[in-house]
Amino acid sequence: MKEQPRLWTKDFISISLSNFFLFMTFYFLLVSLPVMVIQQYESTKTEAGLITTVFLISAILIRPIAGYGIEKIGMRKILLTSLIIFFIASILYFFATSIMALFLVRFLHGIGFGMATTAAGGLVANIIPDSRRGEGMGYFIMSSNLAMVMGPFIGLTAIQMWDASVLFAISVICALFSLIAGWIIRIPIKENKKKIHISFQFQNFFEASAVPISVVGAFFAIVYSSVLSFVSVYAKEIGLIEVSSLFFVVYAAILLASRPFTGKWFDQFGPNVIIFPSIVLFAIGLFILGSSHTALGFLLSAAFIGIGWGTIFPSLQTIAIQKAAPNKRATATATFLSIFDTGIGFGSFIVGMVVAEVGFRSFYINGSIYVLVGILVYYLLHTRKEPLKEKLVERHVR
Known part of the structure; x- marks a missing residue:
C-alpha cells in the first residue's frame, strides 16, 4: 500500500x-x-x-x-x-x-x-x-x-x-x-517575478470557476447566520439561557469527532457523498432547534448542526479551490469568502426582519425546509455541471 x-x-x-x-x-x-x-x-x-x-x-x-x-x-x-x-x-x-x-x-x-x-x-x-x-x-x-x-x-x-x-x-x-x-x-512558494501591472478586469479580482460553488455557500450562509448571531437570544427567549454557552461547545465536540472521517471520505469518494447527507443533517438540526423545549433538544440540535454545517462549509471551500488553477487558488479563496460573507451579512439583516414577524421557532423550523432546497441549488450549480469525464479523471488521480 x-x-x-x-x-x-x-x-x-x-x-x-x-x-x-x-x-x-x-x-x-x-x-x-x-x-x-x-x-x-x-x-x-x-x-x-x-x-x-x-x-x-x-x-x-x-x-x-x-x-x-x-x-x-x-x-x-x-x-x-x-x-x-x-x-x-x-x-x-x-x-x-x-x-x-x-x-x-x-x-x-x-x-x-x-x-x-x-x-x-x-x-x-x-x-x-x-x-x-x-x-x-x-x-x-x-x-x-x-x-x-x-x-x-x-x-x-x-x-x-x-x-x-x-x-x-x-x-x-x-x-x-x-x-x-x-x-x-x-x-x-513560487513568486511571480513579473513586473506588477494592475489591470482592473473582473478576472483579475474574481475567479470565475469559484463563483457557482460560492453562491451555494452564500445560500446556506443566509440561514446559518441565524445560528451564529441569534442562537443565544433564542435560548434566552425559550428559557434555556443557562445552557446557551454549551451550544457551540457541543457543536465543536461533534465537529472534532467527525472531522477525521469526513475529510478522508471527501478525498476517497468525492464531495457529493459528503455534502448531500450533510445538508440533510443540517436541516434536521435546524428543525430540532426550532422544536426544542428542553436543554437536551437544544444541545442535540447543536450536534446535528455541527456535523452538518461543519462538514458543508469546508467541503464547499475545497471545491472552490480544486476547480481553480494552482496560480488562482488565492483568488478562488478570496472569491469564495467574499461571496460567503456577503451571504452572512445579508442573512443577518434578513433574519432580524423575518424573526420580528414570525418568531424564532417558526423561522428555524421553516429554515430547515430552506436548507433542504439547498440540495437542488447545489445540484444545479455544481453536480449537474460537473462532467462525467472530469469525475472519472479525479477518481483515477486519487
Missing part, C-alpha cells in the same frame, strides 16, 4: 495556529465590542451593530484585491503584511476614544482580517498534499471553528469581569500569536 504524503507538517501546523488566533480575535471582539460600545460610549444598538458591519464590509472589499495581489507579490508576503496590519489595528483600540475613531479602527482591522484569511486559504491549499486536500482543508477550517467556540466564551466572560483595557490586551495577544505563527512558515 502506497504511503500517504504527510499532512501535519510544521508549515501546516503553523498556518492552522495562525488562523486559529486570527479568528479568536475576530470572535472575541464580535461578542464583546458591541456590549462595550453601549456601556462605555453610551451608543445606540444600531451603532453597536455597525461595529461588526464596518469590519465585514472592509474585509469583503479587500479580499478580491488581496487575491490579485497574492498572484503578483506572493502569498507569504501578503500574509505577513496582513497580520502586521491586523496586529497594529489591535493596538489602536487602546487609542479609540470616540465611536467614530472606533469605526476607523474596525475598518482597518477588517482590512487586515480580509487579507489574512485570503492569503491563509491560498497558502494552506499549497501546503496540503493534493491527495489529502479534503482532509487537510477540513482540519484547517476546524481551527476557525474552535475559535468560534472559545472566542465568544472568553469574550462574554471578559466583559463581565474586566474593563475595556483588558479586552483590548487579550485581542493584542491573540493577534501577536497569529503573527508569530505566520512568520514561522517557510514553505517555498
Whole structure:
C-alpha cells in the first residue's frame, strides 16, 4: 500500500495556529465590542451593530484585491503584511476614544482580517498534499471553528469581569500569536517575478470557476447566520439561557469527532457523498432547534448542526479551490469568502426582519425546509455541471 504524503507538517501546523488566533480575535471582539460600545460610549444598538458591519464590509472589499495581489507579490508576503496590519489595528483600540475613531479602527482591522484569511486559504491549499486536500482543508477550517467556540466564551466572560483595557490586551495577544505563527512558515512558494501591472478586469479580482460553488455557500450562509448571531437570544427567549454557552461547545465536540472521517471520505469518494447527507443533517438540526423545549433538544440540535454545517462549509471551500488553477487558488479563496460573507451579512439583516414577524421557532423550523432546497441549488450549480469525464479523471488521480 502506497504511503500517504504527510499532512501535519510544521508549515501546516503553523498556518492552522495562525488562523486559529486570527479568528479568536475576530470572535472575541464580535461578542464583546458591541456590549462595550453601549456601556462605555453610551451608543445606540444600531451603532453597536455597525461595529461588526464596518469590519465585514472592509474585509469583503479587500479580499478580491488581496487575491490579485497574492498572484503578483506572493502569498507569504501578503500574509505577513496582513497580520502586521491586523496586529497594529489591535493596538489602536487602546487609542479609540470616540465611536467614530472606533469605526476607523474596525475598518482597518477588517482590512487586515480580509487579507489574512485570503492569503491563509491560498497558502494552506499549497501546503496540503493534493491527495489529502479534503482532509487537510477540513482540519484547517476546524481551527476557525474552535475559535468560534472559545472566542465568544472568553469574550462574554471578559466583559463581565474586566474593563475595556483588558479586552483590548487579550485581542493584542491573540493577534501577536497569529503573527508569530505566520512568520514561522517557510514553505517555498513560487513568486511571480513579473513586473506588477494592475489591470482592473473582473478576472483579475474574481475567479470565475469559484463563483457557482460560492453562491451555494452564500445560500446556506443566509440561514446559518441565524445560528451564529441569534442562537443565544433564542435560548434566552425559550428559557434555556443557562445552557446557551454549551451550544457551540457541543457543536465543536461533534465537529472534532467527525472531522477525521469526513475529510478522508471527501478525498476517497468525492464531495457529493459528503455534502448531500450533510445538508440533510443540517436541516434536521435546524428543525430540532426550532422544536426544542428542553436543554437536551437544544444541545442535540447543536450536534446535528455541527456535523452538518461543519462538514458543508469546508467541503464547499475545497471545491472552490480544486476547480481553480494552482496560480488562482488565492483568488478562488478570496472569491469564495467574499461571496460567503456577503451571504452572512445579508442573512443577518434578513433574519432580524423575518424573526420580528414570525418568531424564532417558526423561522428555524421553516429554515430547515430552506436548507433542504439547498440540495437542488447545489445540484444545479455544481453536480449537474460537473462532467462525467472530469469525475472519472479525479477518481483515477486519487
